Amino acid sequence: MFTYILDAKSKTPIYEQLYNNIKRDILNKTIQNGDRLPSKRKLATHLKISVLTVETAYEQLISEGYIYSVPKKGYFVNNIQKSVSITKSDTVPIPIRENLTRSDFKYEFKTNTVDTENFPFSIWAKLMREVLRDKDKELLNKSEPKGLYALRVEIAKYLKAYRGINCQPEQIIVGAGSEYIINLIIQLLGEDKKYAVENPGYHKIAKILSAYNINTEYLPLDSEGISMEHLIYSEINVLHVSPSHQFPTGIITPIKRRYEILKWAYEKNGYIIEDDYDSEFRYNGKPIPALQSLDNSGHVIYMNTFAKNLAPSLRISYMVLPWELVYKFDNDFKFYSNTVSCFEQYTLTKFMEGGYFERHINRMRNIYKSRINTIKDCISSLNSSVSIKGENIGLHMVLEFPQNTDIPNFVSNAKNNGIYISDINEYYVKGRHYCPALVIGYTGINNEDIIKAFNILKKLGLLENE
Amino acid sequence: MFTYILDAKSKTPIYEQLYNNIKRDILNKTIQNGDRLPSKRKLATHLKISVLTVETAYEQLISEGYIYSVPKKGYFVNNIQKSVSITKSDTVPIPIRENLTRSDFKYEFKTNTVDTENFPFSIWAKLMREVLRDKDKELLNKSEPKGLYALRVEIAKYLKAYRGINCQPEQIIVGAGSEYIINLIIQLLGEDKKYAVENPGYHKIAKILSAYNINTEYLPLDSEGISMEHLIYSEINVLHVSPSHQFPTGIITPIKRRYEILKWAYEKNGYIIEDDYDSEFRYNGKPIPALQSLDNSGHVIYMNTFAKNLAPSLRISYMVLPWELVYKFDNDFKFYSNTVSCFEQYTLTKFMEGGYFERHINRMRNIYKSRINTIKDCISSLNSSVSIKGENIGLHMVLEFPQNTDIPNFVSNAKNNGIYISDINEYYVKGRHYCPALVIGYTGINNEDIIKAFNILKKLGLLENE
Numbered sequence: 001m002f003t004y005i006l007d008a009k010s011k012t013p014i015y016e017q018l019y020n021n022i023k024r025d026i027l028n029k030t031i032q033n034g035d036r037l038p039s040k041r042k043l044a045t046h047l048k049i050s051v052l053t054v055e056t057a058y059e060q061l062i063s064e065g066y067i068y069s070v071p072k073k074g075y076f077v078n079n080i081q082k083s084v085s086i087t088k089s090d091t092v093p094i095p096i097r098e099n100l101t102r103s104d105f106k107y108e109f110k111t112n113t114v115d116t117e118n119f120p121f122s123i124w125a126k127l128m129r130e131v132l133r134d135k136d137k138e139l140l141n142k143s144e145p146k147g148l149y150a151l152r153v154e155i156a157k158y159l160k161a162y163r164g165i166n167c168q169p170e171q172i173i174v175g176a177g178s179e180y181i182i183n184l185i186i187q188l189l190g191e192d193k194k195y196a197v198e199n200p201g202y203h204k205i206a207k208i209l210s211a212y213n214i215n216t217e218y219l220p221l222d223s224e225g226i227s228m229e230h231l232i233y234s235e236i237n238v239l240h241v242s243p244s245h246q247f248p249t250g251i252i253t254p255i256k257r258r259y260e261i262l263k264w265a266y267e268k269n270g271y272i273i274e275d276d277y278d279s280e281f282r283y284n285g286k287p288i289p290a291l292q293s294l295d296n297s298g299h300v301i302y303m304n305t306f307a308k309n310l311a312p313s314l315r316i317s318y319m320v321l322p323w324e325l326v327y328k329f330d331n332d333f334k335f336y337s338n339t340v341s342c343f344e345q346y347t348l349t350k351f352m353e354g355g356y357f358e359r360h361i362n363r364m365r366n367i368y369k370s371r372i373n374t375i376k377d378c379i380s381s382l383n384s385s386v387s388i389k390g391e392n393i394g395l396h397m398v399l400e401f402p403q404n405t406d407i408p409n410f411v412s413n414a415k416n417n418g419i420y421i422s423d424i425n426e427y428y429v430k431g432r433h434y435c436p437a438l439v440i441g442y443t444g445i446n447n448e449d450i451i452k453a454f455n456i457l458k459k460l461g462l463l464e465n466e
Numbered sequence: 467m468f469t470y471i472l473d474a475k476s477k478t479p480i481y482e483q484l485y486n487n488i489k490r491d492i493l494n495k496t497i498q499n500g501d502r503l504p505s506k507r508k509l510a511t512h513l514k515i516s517v518l519t520v521e522t523a524y525e526q527l528i529s530e531g532y533i534y535s536v537p538k539k540g541y542f543v544n545n546i547q548k549s550v551s552i553t554k555s556d557t558v559p560i561p562i563r564e565n566l567t568r569s570d571f572k573y574e575f576k577t578n579t580v581d582t583e584n585f586p587f588s589i590w591a592k593l594m595r596e597v598l599r600d601k602d603k604e605l606l607n608k609s610e611p612k613g614l615y616a617l618r619v620e621i622a623k624y625l626k627a628y629r630g631i632n633c634q635p636e637q638i639i640v641g642a643g644s645e646y647i648i649n650l651i652i653q654l655l656g657e658d659k660k661y662a663v664e665n666p667g668y669h670k671i672a673k674i675l676s677a678y679n680i681n682t683e684y685l686p687l688d689s690e691g692i693s694m695e696h697l698i699y700s701e702i703n704v705l706h707v708s709p710s711h712q713f714p715t716g717i718i719t720p721i722k723r724r725y726e727i728l729k730w731a732y733e734k735n736g737y738i739i740e741d742d743y744d745s746e747f748r749y750n751g752k753p754i755p756a757l758q759s760l761d762n763s764g765h766v767i768y769m770n771t772f773a774k775n776l777a778p779s780l781r782i783s784y785m786v787l788p789w790e791l792v793y794k795f796d797n798d799f800k801f802y803s804n805t806v807s808c809f810e811q812y813t814l815t816k817f818m819e820g821g822y823f824e825r826h827i828n829r830m831r832n833i834y835k836s837r838i839n840t841i842k843d844c845i846s847s848l849n850s851s852v853s854i855k856g857e858n859i860g861l862h863m864v865l866e867f868p869q870n871t872d873i874p875n876f877v878s879n880a881k882n883n884g885i886y887i888s889d890i891n892e893y894y895v896k897g898r899h900y901c902p903a904l905v906i907g908y909t910g911i912n913n914e915d916i917i918k919a920f921n922i923l924k925k926l927g928l929l930e931n932e
Contacts, residue, residue, distance in 0.1 A: 015751075016752055019752075056750075056751060059750065059751055060751040060752060063718055063750075063751060063754055063858070064718075064720065064721050064754050064755070065690070065718075065719070065720015065721040065722055065723065065724070066720075066721050078720065078721070078722055079722060080721055080722050080725065114606070116603055116606035116607065117603075119603075119606050121603070121606075125598045128594070128598060129595070129598075132591045132594060132595075137582055137583075137585075137587070139777075139779055140580070140582035140585050140587075140777040140778070140779050141582065141778065141779055142778045142779055143779070176642040176646070176781065176805035176806070177803050177805055179801075179802055179803060180642070180646070180805055183649060187677040187678070190679070191678070191679050203801075204801055207801050208802075211653040211798075211799070212653070212657070212678070213656070213657050224531075252529055252530075252531075253531070254530065254531015254532075254544065255530050255531035255532050255544070255546055256531055256544055256545060256546050257531065258531070259546065284525065284529075285522060285525055285526040285529060286482060286485075286526060288529055288530050289530070311605075311606040312606070312607065312608045312803075313605055313606050313607055313608055313609070313807060313808035313809065314807060315642065315803070315804070315805050315806065315807050332677075333677070335645075335669075335670055335673050336645055336674075337643050337645060337778075337781070338781070339642035339643055339646055339781050339805055340642070340781065340807075341779060341780060341781050341806075341807055341810050342779035343779065343810065344807050344809065344810075392529070
């Protein structure tokens with residue numbers, strides 16, 4: 001008979017204490033394969049507990065497979081063969097606690113930040129409260145696989161007005177961030193495709209492709225964007241480009257080259273992934289129409305994000321598919337639930353419907369424009385031969401230096417003095433071609449700090465080249 | 467000289483009207499490659515507009531590459547070769563407007579719904595407002611790639627208490643839904659792996675694998691879960707299982723089989739993906755510990771979701787990685803931004819910290835238990851030989867019928883009478899083995915409707931088998 005010490009005052013229920021004791025004895029082989037357990041009544045009397053308590057413990061042991069019951073015969077121990085060799089592998093290193101502190105610079109000319117200081121927080125919060133009040137239970141249901149229809153209607157309107165794109169809400173697919181959208185595109189196009197990205201370019205695309213074991217070609221740029229010579233003689237059939245404001249060079253691909261790229265896609269029956277991540281921010285003249293708006297043959301997948309123009313914490317990006325791929329998505333990929341929370345989809349819809357989004361873009365455009373002018377003033381006040389490129393659009397610009405400038409030294413010197421600034425050569429992956437230039441993001445730094453940072457750079461002699 | 471009619475009263479600015487006219491003429495070849503445009507001053511005088519207006523229009527045409535300027539010579543038309551053949555492909559079908567109405571049944575015994583009626587909406591809204599008030603600008607920054615640390619601390623505590631799992635927050639990765647988590651796992655393990663899923667089972671896993679062009683084996687089950695014989699003689703090295711409450715059969719894999727599966731993974735140096743989607747809902751006895759809690763050798767990837775126990779609109783799922791994969795993730799996959807909005811991560815953290823999550827689970831357990839009892843009462847009041855399986859855990863049960871029952875007929879008859887109920891055979895993918903059984907989900911139907919639905923089934927003679 002089992003004799004266990006059961007503690008009636010413990011937080012652990014008696015049945016659970018009994019279960020734990022018997023389980024331990026089975027795993028210890030104190031009670032062995034085939035052994036019969038005492039009947040419920042006998043054990044209850046022995047331990048001075050209720051029959052129900054024993055029964056609950058036995059039921060749990062049965063559920064987990066430690067014992068089994070034979071009607072009219074009783075309870076028996078199962079054959080539990082623990083695999084001897086299963087012990088902690090010593091090849092696995094010791095866990096390290098995540099380091100959550102961030103090492104920030106005092107002045108950051110980063111390209112991957114967004115000005116959250118100027119986010120219309122009170123309006124957003126107000127709309128969130130309205131959604132909470134009005135939507136109630138609708139918030140708990142999943143949205144359509146492609147995203148909330150009302151949101152896609154607003155995105156289509158916005159694309160028409162700002163990017164010259166004619167599309168139906170049915171062509172739009174909303175997803176949790178641009179990286180997720182790229183994942184969907186890869187799956188939608190199939191893995192037999194051959195991809196190319198711009199070099200220099202946005203690293204992550206190639207990283208995602210490599211996570212799929214897809215080799216990526218890196219195509220060089222000329223002064224008008226992707227080099228047609230390299231494109232035409234490549235084996236690829238999917239091209240990722242940012243023609244409206246190439247990252248990091250800032251090149252705006254002219255209309256002729258755009259038609260050439262479209263022609264390539266048409267003749268090769270390939271696809272162009274047009275990444276239009278920052279081109280609503282055009283500071284002079286009207287926006288340059290998207291490549292997608294020139295495409296009548298259905299070879300452009302347009303993608304954009306709210307991370308750059310609203311807030312990076314909102315994981316909301318989207319793409320516009322040509323109809324052929326819309327049908328493929330509807331047939332084969334609707335099993336994927338939408339990845340964006342309904343709550344934020346409703347809030348963003350209201351934000352767009354109410355005209356707040358347009359106002360925000362216009363406001364940020366003025367703020368960024370004034371920062372660009374501050375940087376230009378800082379540069380022109382210097383006795384240096386720095387020239388500025390790509391400053392009329394987007395969220396970064398390029399400063400080009402004379403051929404013999406030691407940019408890596410410049411960058412490390414600046415960093416040592418609390419200024420984060422990046423060398424354009426960091427964005428070259430293969431076929432690295434040394435060009436002395438800096439990439440300047442101005443979304444995370446205000447006018448005052450821009451002036452302070454440039455004064456430091458000046459004092460360090462970093463901007464005096466002549 | 468260009469003679470365009472420009473409308474000063476139009477909403478479209480004069481410069482844009484001028485730009486549109488010249489652009490159209492270039493595309494029409496009315497003005498041709500190499501043609502010189504009138505000087506800004508001349509055109510301004512001719513059209514009676516300001517020089518600045520002409521300059522703005524010309525600048526836009528330059529940005530888009532329609533024209534170019536030669537210093538001291540003037541503005542010239544670029545060579546725009548529109549590819550003739552780019553016209554709408556006629557193989558693409560005509561777009562159809564999305565149908566947004568849902569065809570619902572009056573009574574639904576679905577397994578993919580969640581009881582949103584009982585969601586603690588006012589508490590959730592209160593916490594959301596607190597987050598809005600307290601967090602402010604933190605809400606706009608991205609969370610750590612693995613998810614908010616504070617949330618992962620809460621998940622680790624919960625897993626310890628409810629599922630017997632010992633893990634560190636560093637091992638947990640939060641993502642936008644289980645399908646996204648599966649995507650991450652596939653990329654993390656690499657595509658050279660061979661996968662198997664349970665048959666019958668949860669379809670989506672195989673669909674995702676197929677989107678990666680990965681062939682999936684379908685392993686049969688015996689009464690204790692995955693068939694060891696088939697597992698051992700298969701070529702596979704990654705196994706997706708739901709040992710705590712198999713979907714759809716409801717099988718709870720006993721401890722012996724669990725150790726056998728672990729031993730298989732250890733010897734094959736493979737991985738088990740333990741999908742623990744509904745096992746916090748245990749109605750008798752304490753929860754059955756997760757397979758992960760028995761694993762000392764680092765071969766189990768545990769995954770779970772808040773979609774089933776909270777709300778499907780919250781796209782928040784997570785996985786617990788063995789340390790070896792944690793290091794791989796940290797090295798190779800941290801470039802992926804987290805896919806869940808910061809705002810909802812903060813709210814969920816508060817919900818868990820405040821004990822609301824635990825209370826909600828306990829409350830829902832009681833509600834679901836009462837529904838199970840209602841179904842049992844409905845069945846036992848009938849003169850039928852239906853037996854119930856898998857009703858002690860999870861969010862669905864199985865009704866088994868005598869061998870000769872025509873289940874497809876039963877299901878279609880029920881559907882014609884407004885009752886959604888599903889045939890277990892729908893979940894078999896290959897090696898379809900006919901077994902007369904129904905899968906009953908009770909998350910989307912209350913006690914009153916359960917009784918009404920069973921009365922209808924009874925009247926239809928569908929539950930009288932003898």
